[in-house]
Amino acid sequence: MTALEERFGTMVFSDHMMKKYLPSDVYKQLNRTIKEGEPLALDVANAVAHAMKEWALERGATHYAHWFQPLSCITSEKHDGFLEPVGDGTAIAKFSGKELVQGEPDASSFPNGGLRATFEARGYTAWDPTSPAFIKDEVLCIPTAFCSYTGEALDKKTPLLRSMAAVDAQAKRVLALFGKHPRSVTPTIGNEQEYFLIPEDAYAKRQDLIMCGRTLFGAPPCKGQELEEHYFGAIRPTVNAFMKELDDALWAIGIPAKTKHNEVAPAQHELAPVFANANVAVDQNLLIMEEMRLLASHHGLVCLQHEKPFEGINGSGKHNNWSLATENANLLDPGDTPEDNVQFLVFLACVIEAVDDYQDLLRMSVATCGNDHRLGANEAPPAIISIFLGDQLQEIVDRIIAGEHAAHATQSLIDFGVDVLPTLDRDATDRNRTSPFAFTGNKFEFRMPGSAVNVSDANMVLDAAVAKSLKSFADAMEEVPADEFASAALAYIKQTLTDHQRILFGGDGYSEEWHQEAARRGLANLPTTADALPCFVAPKNLALFEEMGVLSETEARSRYEVKLEKYCKRMNIEANTMERMARRTYLPQVSAYANKVAKGIAIVTEVAPDVPMEDERGELATLAEGVHEIYVSLEALSKAHSDAESLGDFQERANAYAHDVTPAMEALRAAVDAMEPIVARDYWPVPTYDDMLFYC
Template sequence: MSQLTERFGTLVFSDHVRKQYLPSDIYKKLNKTIEDGESLDLDVANAVAHAMKSWAIEHGATHYAHWFQPLSGITSEKHDSFLEPNHDGTAIEKFSGKELIQGEPDASSFPNGGLRATFEARGYSAWDPTSPAFIKDEVLCIPTAFCSYTGEALDKKTPLLRSITALDREAKRVLALFGKTPKKVVPSVGNEQEYFLIKKEDYARRKDLVITGRTLFGNTPCKGQELEEHYFGAIRPTVSAFMKDLDDELWALGIPAKTKHNEVAPCQHELAPVYAEVNEAIDNNLVMMEKMKLLASRHGLVCLLHEKPFEGINGSGKHNNWSIGTESENLLDPGETPADNLQFVVFLTSVIEAVDDYQDLLRMSVASCGNDHRLGANEAPPAIISIFLGDALTEVVEKIADGKASVHAKHGMLDLGADVLPKIKQDNTDRNRTSPFAFTGNKFEFRALGSEANPSDCNMVLDCAVAKSLKKFADTLEGVPAEEFGEAALVYCKKVLNEHKRILFSGNGYADEWHVEAEKRGLCNYKTTADAMPCFVSDKSIDLFTSLGVLTEVEVRSRYEVKLEKYTKLLNIEATTMIREARRTYRPVISAYATKVAKGLETVKGVGIESAMQCELNTLNKLCNGITTINDSIKALDAVHQKAEAIDDPQEEANCYAHEVVPAMASLRTAVDAMEELVAADYWPVPTYDDILFYV
């Protein structure tokens, strides 16, 4: 066995490890819980805890932690030692089944949307046995759900698990109509993670990067991404060393990191894993982001996961490749002749209906302060949700909608014209980088997710929407005689596709014409998080979540409040940082340089040759005018910022930030950035984009 395969999964309490450390009867009972959802009794939990503790200590762990996903931030953990002191001054190693199953974080100290008052502190974390425990920094991390004392979900894992259950339930009903009884139906995900790496010393000198994760000021670099040579280009040695260490640590944690390369923008890179079932895949992604930040610092770098750290060049996304399958088949695989594959057509129709019905919720699920800078910026999909199917499947859908389901779309072959080159099998569909929701062979790529986001949100919404559509199909077709089912299913799909074909779009999502066309079609176009948020608490959305048992109305409303609060707090921090930096860092330097130029002009004037200094005079005028514009812009931003902070209603406050504060911030940025080209390099107080993005 090679060293590579020996390293993989060594820090994960995987199924392979469970077989080695658990008695066979305990192993079987635990698998019943993992595979079939059977309850876990305390005797089994105690045996699992003992085995988990023994394995973890053998691998250097000294503590354990219930590792969970709060409503704000990425992950949380509290470390408890395995040591238990004895009265005689010695100690034993202890970890019980009760400690494995249940923890008690402080529920009022995490965002909860009003579910818990400050004095109501008790909350619980509950072991999720479907996602394996792992060792990180000598701590046994146990993936858990997190709920309040009264049972409401306070995390992102719990509703995700509920949505998986709903999708499994409704998909099985549909498959039963095709004579199939799979053990489980589960969504699978592959999250392509984009990120920036910059030098630590440059990062440290940029207060805006340190405080907000993005540059609030900065003029366009002399060279950006216009030459298009960075994408898939040779990787810097420093970055390559970081990537090798990252691969090594991720592989030990059982995270199947597969593909790494330079992305389009300078200093931008991507890491893509192999697909996994959605719950484990998301846990893996959250660990991946944490490891990226930690390991970058060991290489003298800083990893930026903000969706738009630099203006004028591409931001970063996290393409969410989503599919649904059983233990034996991918339900979104069209096969060689998709029109003849009725089961595929039914599931494809359900996805199309789901995305159209809940396009607003899908947009909301990827909305964030950072992602607002990226969506629709000729680098990411627009804020308008649409589906790209490709020519072959679009033709299939059109034929079914027209009642002429007789298309036989097959794969073609590409001859590259040189005998030494192989013939290439052509996919049924091209790729459309401007589409937010594109079919890519046997899965859908949801491209609107931001790089810093927890993928639980969008996958929970997607699972729920598709589950609802599958439920409608099953409700309608159950009871139809077997010999009539095929025709009835096609009739149903024809009706649904005709009702929802407005969501299908194969053109350029960046084009202005598409915005006009989308409005004619009645599609949503929420350009900011504030615009998108109200749909979350609409009657339609609440009915979706409550009817499937994924979120209660109270839980929906609490999440709405948490997300709005995070949005306004982040913009408050950005606006405060901009005002302070403009006043204390940029304006004094610009004024000092203007003084230097003025003194130079005065000196030259003293010897009677000021006519030769017209260029410097023009520069001085621009500097003085620029200082005036900066002062006016600071005053304007300060005024609307105070206005926003005085608003009590969370939605109205968010609206004010989105539509008044953000434009005022952009004006101040423009005013300061214009001065960067005029002030001498040795005066400018921070590293410029040229300094940051083109290091060696």
């Protein structure tokens, strides 16, 4: 094994480590729990806890923590020491099976959507053995689910695991019709994490970045991304040093960080790991985000994971590459002749049906006030859900709908016309940057999730919706005689594709023509979070969650309340920050510069009355008009903000923030930004886009 290979997984209690530290009978029982869902006996839990403790102590751990994902969209952990005094001035290291399996955080101190009152504090964390424990900062972190005293899920992990179980059960029913009986069917995902790195000293001078994660003000830089020179460009040394440290930290905790590069916007970058099952992949993505934020400061940088930290250039997403896999096959791999692969076409048709039937719910799953600024421009998909299949697969679907036999696809080659260069296989699909949900060879890329979110919600919805469609197919086909199955399956595929072809679109998702066409097709257009969130509790969507065993109605409604409240609170913070910065940061400096110009005009006029000063007077007039416009816009925002906060119903408040406060914020921003190119550099009170995006 090379030195590079030896660096991987040193701080994760992986399957390899379990084999090494656990007795063989205990390892086998634990493996059955992980892979087959068998209950975990207490004696097995005790043996696992002892082995995990010994492994962790050998690697310098001093504490353990149940690591979980509350509805606040961050990760949480409470550290407990291994050491316990024994009464004679010494101590021993203890860690029991009960401490491994169950913890007790305060359930009323996290967002719960009314499920727990302040005085009803008790909640539980429960060990998730399917996601390996790891050591972080001398703490043994144990991935766990989090529920209330009365059993409702209060986290992101539990519904995701339920949705994975649903799609596993229904996909195995479908595969059984094809004579296949895999041990499991698992949703797999690979999340491409985009982010910005800016200088720490510039960040410290921007109240908007500190409070909101994005710039509420800022004129366009002199140079943006129009030269198309940053994407895949040479990585600047400070960023490269950060990326190297990040790789080492992630590899140590078993995260297979694979690809890193400059993204399209200046100061923007991306990291992508190797695919993993959805549960593990989500855990890993949250750790990636945390390590990025923590390690950036080692290099004098700040990592921004907001979806749109800078106006006018690319925002940051977290493209969610989703597929279904058995232990030895990818169920979304079309093969060489997808038109003859009935099994593939069944799964394809079910995904298309699921996305069409629950397009509103998918849009809701990625709705945040940050993502509202990103969607619809600068390579981010629009808020209208559609599916891009690519020319080859779209032609096959069209022929099936038309009742025609699809001609066999021929493999296309790319010849560079230079003998020394190889001939390349052409992929069956191109990439469509404006498509929210695109087929990319053997998976679907859901491009709508923003960079800051926990993608559990998006994958929970996708899994549940696909499970529902697979169930419908299995229900219809299980009583069909074997000799009629193939023709019946093809007829079902044809009908499903015909019924749901409105969701298929391969053109420019930004165009006004598409927005008009989407409306004619009856597709949902939910441009803001306030518009999208009610979809969570629409009757058909509550029925989906209930039928698939993913969320009870009580759990779904609590999440709707949490998301609404969070949206309103974040918008309130942004409006407060904007008003305060306009009054205390920008107005005094713009006014001070106007006074300087006025004094200059007065002095020159007094000394040399005949010197022409029209240009200076014009500049002064522009500054005075700008100050007036800032005051007018500030008062309009203050009123809209006050009116929104006075509304008692959170949905009404969210609507007011989306449709009244946001336009007022945009008007105030425009008024302040118009002054930036005019006011002298030494008068402008904050680092500009030029300062933050173009550093050495």
